[in-house]
Every structure is written in structure tokens, then in C-alpha cells.
Amino acid sequence: MNILRITGGRVIDPAQNLDEVTDLWIRGEHIVGVGQQPRLQATQIIDATGKIVCPGLIDMHVQLCEPGREEDETIATGTAAALAGGITSVACMPNTEPALDNQAAAEFVYLQAERAGNANVFPVGAVTKGRKGAELAEIGGLVDGGAVAFTDDDNPVVSAEIMRRALEYCRMSDRPVLCHAEDPELTRGGTMHEGVESMRLGLRGMPALAEEVTIHRDLELARLTGGRLHVMHVSTAAGVELIRRAKERGVRVTAEACPQHFFLTDKKLRTYDSNFKMNPPLRTEDDVAAVIAGLQDGTLDTIVSHHSPQAPEKKLRELDLAPFGIVGLETLLPLCVVALIEPGYLTWPQLIRKLTLNPSDILGIERGTLLPEADADVTIIDPAVEWTIDIKRFRSKSRNSPFGGLKVRGRSHGVILGGEVKLS
Ligand SMILES: [Zn+2]
Numbered sequence: 357m358n359i360l361r362i363t364g365g366r367v368i369d370p371a372q373n374l375d376e377v378t379d380l381w382i383r384g385e386h387i388v389g390v391g392q393q394p395r396l397q398a399t400q401i402i403d404a405t406g407k408i409v410c411p412g413l414i415d416m417h418v419q420l421c422e423p424g425r426e427e428d429e430t431i432a433t434g435t436a437a438a439l440a441g442g443i444t445s446v447a448c449m450p451n452t453e454p455a456l457d458n459q460a461a462a463e464f465v466y467l468q469a470e471r472a473g474n475a476n477v478f479p480v481g482a483v484t485k486g487r488k489g490a491e492l493a494e495i496g497g498l499v500d501g502g503a504v505a506f507t508d509d510d511n512p513v514v515s516a517e518i519m520r521r522a523l524e525y526c527r528m529s530d531r532p533v534l535c536h537a538e539d540p541e542l543t544r545g546g547t548m549h550e551g552v553e554s555m556r557l558g559l560r561g562m563p564a565l566a567e568e569v570t571i572h573r574d575l576e577l578a579r580l581t582g583g584r585l586h587v588m589h590v591s592t593a594a595g596v597e598l599i600r601r602a603k604e605r606g607v608r609v610t611a612e613a614c615p616q617h618f619f620l621t622d623k624k625l626r627t628y629d630s631n632f633k634m635n636p637p638l639r640t641e642d643d644v645a646a647v648i649a650g651l652q653d654g655t656l657d658t659i660v661s662h663h664s665p666q667a668p669e670k671k672l673r674e675l676d677l678a679p680f681g682i683v684g685l686e687t688l689l690p691l692c693v694v695a696l697i698e699p700g701y702l703t704w705p706q707l708i709r710k711l712t713l714n715p716s717d718i719l720g721i722e723r724g725t726l727l728p729e730a731d732a733d734v735t736i737i738d739p740a741v742e743w744t745i746d747i748k749r750f751r752s753k754s755r756n757s758p759f760g761g762l763k764v765r766g767r768s769h770g771v772i773l774g775g776e777v778k779l780s
Contacts, residue, residue, distance in 0.1 A: 357384045358399050358775065365404030365736065369411060370709035371725035380409050382732040385775040389728045402777065404736055407769055408704060411712040411724050412444025412733030415688060417509075417534075417588060417612060417660035419681075420446070420477070422468065424453025429665035429753045431465065435474030437663075437685040437752035439778055442768025444475050444733040445723050446663075446685075447715075449509045450482040457482035457493040462501030475773070476733070478504045478721055483522045483533065487511050492518065495525045504719045507534035509588065510635060510680070514540065516573060523583025532584040532610070532718060535574045537595065538636070542566035547676045549622040549637040557625060559676065562637050564592040571595045575602045578609055586718055587611040589662050591636035593646030600655040610718050611655065614662045615691035616682065616758075618647045624758065630671045630678035631758040634664070648701050657714040659707075661688040665754030683752050687745055687759050689737065693766035697739075704739070734772040736779075741767055 360382040367390055368375050374390065381388040381396055388396065415438065421429040431448075438446050448465060450456035456465065462479045469477035481503035482493045489511060498506070506526055513519045513535075522533050543562040548554050550561020571587055575598060578585035590596055590611050599611045616634060621641055624632040632638060650656040664681025671678050692711070696702040702710075716724030723733060747760040770779030 359383050359396055360400045360402065360772070360775065360777065361398035362402045362404050362409055362734070362736070365407045365409035367409045367726065368705050368708050369726040370705055370713045371727055375705050380726065380734065382772065382775055385732055387726050387728055387730045387732050400777070406740070408737040408739055410708045410735055410737065411726050412771055412773065413442050413689065413711045413735050414445045414715040414724055415443045415661050415663070415685060416447040416658060416715040416719055418446040418448050418663040418685065419451060419665060420448040421665060422452060427667045431468040431477060432472035432474065433751060433753045434663070434685070435469060435472050435477060437750060438475040439771055439773070440751045441686040442689050442735040442737060442771055443685060444735065444771050444773050445478065445721070446475055447478045447480050447504060447719055449480055450507065451487060451510055455482045455487045457485050457487065459494065459497035459501035462498055462503045466502055476723070478719060480505045480507055480534065482506070483508045483513055484518060489514050489518065492521060492525065499529045499531065504721060505532045505534050505586070507536060507588070509534060509536045512536050512538045512540055512570060516577065519574060520577050520581060523577055523581040523585065527581060527583040530584070530720065532586040534586045534588050535570065536588055537567045537570035537574065539566040539570050547633060548625045549639050551622065551640060553622040553625060559625065564594060564639065567592045567636060568594045568598065571598050575607055575609060579607045582608065585609045589614050589617065589636055590647065590650065590656060591617040591639050591643060593643045596646045596650035596655055600650065603655060610657045612658045612660045613647050613651055613656045614660055615684065615688060615695060618644055618651065619691055619695040620758070628675050629758065630673070630675050631682060631756050633675060633678055633680055634682055635680040651696065651710070652701055657710065658718065659688070659692060659710050661685050665752055666756045668755055671756045681756065683750065683754050683757050685752060686750050687757060689768060690764035690766050691759070693739065694764050698765065732772055732775040736769040736771070737766060738769045739766045741765065743767060
């Protein structure tokens with residue numbers, strides 16, 4: 357059996373409040389522990405001096421587009437992109453064609469992920485059949501098929517009654533319902549955030565209120581039902597504040613943020629570049645500050661890429677016709693370094709908690725720690741390396757990133773996946 361010793365790295369594992377320069381030992385597919393292990397003889401050594409060694413990163417908001425949109429991404433290409441970005445586990449969204457709304461569809465994801473042999477993939481089931489919002493999906497069958505959570509992303513669940521029943525059903529199996537907070541009546545035909553910039557550019561806006569009213573409704577439904585709510589891609593200051601107050605009141609809610617919403621503002625739309633078109637849209641400087649504050653005080657638990665691949669020809673359409681979304685698996689980590697670590701908003705242990713332990717707890721998956729016996733998923737980060745994002749080098753099938761050419765710092769040096777070394 358292979359015995360791997362990763363030497364001299366700064367080992368950070370929030371699950372055991374560990375942050376020290378030490379060795380990490382892996383035997384076969386599992387973690388042995390840290391420090392001196394006199395009874396073990398390493399068969400393979402990786403020198404991680406100057407690097408950070410942490411649990412494999414988890415991105416719980418990823419679109420892999422298979423089946424049905426293989427021109428944008430497949431499970432194989434998306435998980436290759438994940439590994440390149442230092443991410444060893446992803447949760448994939450149900451907005452496939454057909455929608456991931458039954459047991460066989462969930463099982464298909466596990467099968468394809470195993471065939472690809474890249475990152476671990478945990479399917480998220482649809483809340484309603486076909487993600488149409490009318491009738492609950494087969495929640496029980498999806499749980500049996502391994503669905504770890506439920507959402508109709510990118511469709512909001514318009515009916516409060518359906519949302520209420522989804523929270524009740526999912527509570528029985530202790531699965532979270534992931535809320536895409538958008539009132540579609542308020543955002544219909546919108547291209548960007550509604551405000552001074554949209555007025556100036558003459559583009560139809562999507563008001564912050566569309567997010568806020570939905571978060572408010574779903575928080576109240578979570579309070580009523582005792583179900584677990586997870587608010588996806590929080591982008592507004594008022595949304596952050598609603599979640600903060602609900603947590604204080606004991607509502608069972610968690611929430612996520614995306615780098616684009618704590619790094620960019622709606623001023624970027626002045627370029628008319630469709631790679632800045634996303635949903636939720638880029639907001640204002642006040643919203644960016646509020647999202648960062650929410651990450652700092654724990655209101656926002658996890659950071660996700662919201663990886664939304666779109667084949668190149670789709671994004672070439674005019675701005676108001678181009679689809680929403682950007683890819684993000686290969687830029688998640690460096691954007692967190694540039695936007696959160698370098699300005700001193702978060703420490704490395706705080707950031708790593710949001711990328712490992714917290715998403716693992718939300719999804720109820722046994723990942724995100726370096727405790728003895730855990731599956732040996734490890735990310736080795738070079739925190740100092742400076743590099744320039746080159747979209748031509750993405751492993752993803754799609755290139756719709758607004759970050760091409762951006763100078764960044766920090767990247768994955770390589771990952772260990774189930775004990776297997778995959779250095780980049
Ligand atoms: Zn969404």
C-alpha cells in the first residue's frame with residue numbers, strides 16, 4: 357500500500373483547529389495524521405515547503421451540463437477543470453436536460469463521475485419535476501439515488517406553497533433546500549443590476565429587491581417548517597442583513613457568496629462584454645462591501661464559483677440576448693486570494709474553512725477534513741505564486757470568464773484525490 361508523506365507544508369485543517377508547519381501522512385486512500393509517524397515508512401514524498409496543505413476544496417455550486425448541454429460542459433471536462441482549480445469535490449446543479457429530477461438521473465451523475473475519475477461529484481436534485489415549479493420532484497427517490505440537496509436553480513421556486521412543502525419533505529431526510537432568490541416578475545427582461553449604471557447604459561435592470569423579497573419569504577418558510585434553507589449566490593447588502601438577523605433568531609439557514617459578487621461591480625457592464633452578464637447580476641460597491649462583511653462575520657458560510665459554462669457562440673450574441681453566467685472552477689481560489697486574503701479581510705484558516713468544512717457540513721458529506729481515517733482528499737496551495745489567468749488554458753469546455761488577463765496570486769499546486777497524487 358502506498359504511504360505518502362507530504363513534508364514541510366503549512367497544514368491547515370479547520371475541523372481540528374490545526375494551523376502549523378508539519379508533515380501530513382496518507383496511507384492508501386485515507387489520512388493517517390500529521391507530525392512524526394515513526395512506525396510508517398514513506399513510499400512517496402512530496403515536498404510542500406512554502407505551500408499550504410489543506411483538505412480538498414469543495415465547490416457546492418457547479419453546473420456540469422450533462423446530460424443535454426454537452427456543448428457547454430460535460431461531467432468529465434467540468435471535473436477536470438475542478439481538479440485544475442484545486443477543487444476535489446463539487447455539488448452539481450440539476451439544470452440539465454432533462455432535469456435531474458429522479459433517482460436514475462442522480463445515479464447517472466455518480467456513474468459518469470466515476471468514469472471520468474476526476475473530482476468527486478455530489479448531485480443536487482430538482483425541487484420540482486422538470487424544474488417547472490408546478491409539482492414536487494421525487495424527493496425520496498432522489499435521496500435514495502444520492503442527491504445531497506434540492507433546488508430548481510436557476511429557476512426560482514415561485515410558489516410559496518411548493519417551497520413550504522419542499523422544506524418539509526427535505527427536513528425528513530435532513531437535506532437542505534438551496535434557494536435561488538429571485539422574483540422573476542421583478543427581473544423579467546433584465547440584463548444587469550437596476551440602478552444608476554443600468555439607466556446610464558439604457559439596459560433593463562434587475563432590482564436588488566427581487567433577491568431580497570425572495571430571501572425574506574424563504575427565511576420565513578424555513579422558520580415555519582423547521583426545514584434547512586441554504587441561500588445561494590447572495591449578492592445584495594439587504595440580503596446579507598436578512599440572513600444575519602435570521603441566524604440570530606435561530607432560523608436554520610446557511611448561505612454562499614461568489615467571487616464575482618465580492619470582486620466586481622455593475623460598472624463593468626460599461627464594456628458591454630457579455631462575460632460580465634450573470635444572474636444574480638453584478639451589483640454596487642455597497643453590496644460588494646456587505647458581502648465581504650457577511651463573509652467576515654460568518655453570515656455567509658461558503659464561497660462557490662457558480663460555474664455556469666456557455667459555449668463561445670452563445671456569449672457572442674448581443675448583451676441583452678446573451679445567456680447569463682460565467683465559468684469559475686479554475687479561478688475560484690486565486691480570486692479569493694486577491695479579493696479576501698491580500699486585503700486582509702480573511703485569514704487563510706478562515707478562507708479554507710469556507711472552502712472545506714462549511715460546505716461539507718451543509719451538504720452532509722464526509723469530506724472537508726484531514727482527521728485520521730478521512731478520505732485522503734488534499735489540496736496543496738502555492739499561496740505566493742503570481743500568474744495571469746489565461747482562458748485558453750482552461751480545462752473547462754467553455755471560456756466565458758471575465759477574468760482573462762487578470763494578474764492574480766496563489767493557485768493550486770496539485771491535489772491528492774482519494775490518496776492518488778494529481779500534481780498540476
Ligand atoms: Zn441560481
